[in-house]
Amino acid sequence: MDTLQAIILAIVEGLTEFLPISSTAHMGFAANLMxxxxxxxxxxxxxxxxFGAILAVVAAYWKKFFDFSNLKFYYKLAFAVIPALLLGFLFDDKIEAVLGNQIAISTMLVLGGIVLLFVDNWFKNPTVHDEKELSVKKAVIIGFWQxxxxxxxxxxxxxxxIGGMSQKLTQKAAAEFSFFLAVPTMAAVTVYSVFVKTWGKTTPNPMKGYQMIMADQQHxxxxxxxxxxxxxxxxIAIKSFISLLNKYGFRPWGWYRIIVGIALLVYFSYYK
Incomplete structure (x- = not known):
C-alpha cells in the first residue's frame, strides 16, 4: 500500500462510515479497483x-460526550454495545472470511438497498425525538439491530x-444515536484489531496489529x-447526512445501494 492508496481508502471510510451504504463494501471495492x-x-x-471516523462523532457532539452530569447517556451506550461485543468476538473469524467475498458483500448491498426503499413507510408516527427520551431497554434493542x-x-x-426507528425514534434521533453507538462499538473493534487480534494465523509470520504498524516507518x-x-x-459527512436524511429520507440511499451493488456484482462476476 502506498500513500495515495491509503489516502483514498481513508476518504472512502470517512465518507461512508456513517452513511447507510456500507463502508466495508466501498473500501473493499476501492482497494480492488486500485x-x-x-x-x-x-x-x-x-x-x-x-477510529479516526468515530473521533469525528466525539468532536461533532462533544457537549454530549463530555456532559458527565448525564450519566444515563453513558449507561445506554454501555448496555447497547454489549451485543456487538459478544457476537463480534464469537464470530470474528467468520466475519473476516466474508470480507474477501465481494460477491456476498455486493449482494448485501442490493438487499439492504431494497429494504431502505420501504423504511420510511414502515416506521411512521415516531414518538421519541431525543436521546434523553430513549430507555435503556430500547437502547439495547437497537444494539441487537446493530x-x-x-x-x-x-x-x-x-x-x-432502522433499529432506532423501530423503537419509535425520529429519523434524526435514530441517526444521532447510531453515531453515538458507533463510538464504543468501533473503539472496541479498533482496540481488538490493533492490540488483541492475531492477523495471519495461517501464515508463517502471524502478527498483532500494532506489530504490523510498528514494523516500519511507512506503516x-x-x-x-x-x-x-x-x-x-x-x-463533514456527519453533518451533511443529517440534513440530507431530513430532506429526502432513505429512498435515495436505497437506490444508490441497488445500483452500485448490481454494478459490483457484474464487475466481480465477469471482469474479475
Missing part, C-alpha cells in the same frame, strides 16, 4: 482507520438507524495519515 493485494496489513488498516451489520455489506449505520505513517483523513472527512 489493484491492491489483500494483505493482512490492508485488512487491519481498513478496520483501524474507523449486530446485523456483522455481515459485511449490510452497513452498521443502516442497521442501527506508521499510513496508519496515522489514514486516521487523520478519515476524521476530517467523517466530520
Amino acid at each position: 489493484g491492491m493485494e489483500e494483505t493482512e496489513f490492508l485488512k487491519m488498516f481498513q478496520v483501524s482507520i474507523q 449486530c446485523l451489520a456483522m455481515m459485511p455489506g449490510t452497513s452498521r449505520s443502516a442497521a442501527s438507524i 506508521i505513517l499510513l496508519f496515522l495519515l489514514g486516521n487523520i483523513i478519515a476524521f476530517i472527512v467523517a466530520l
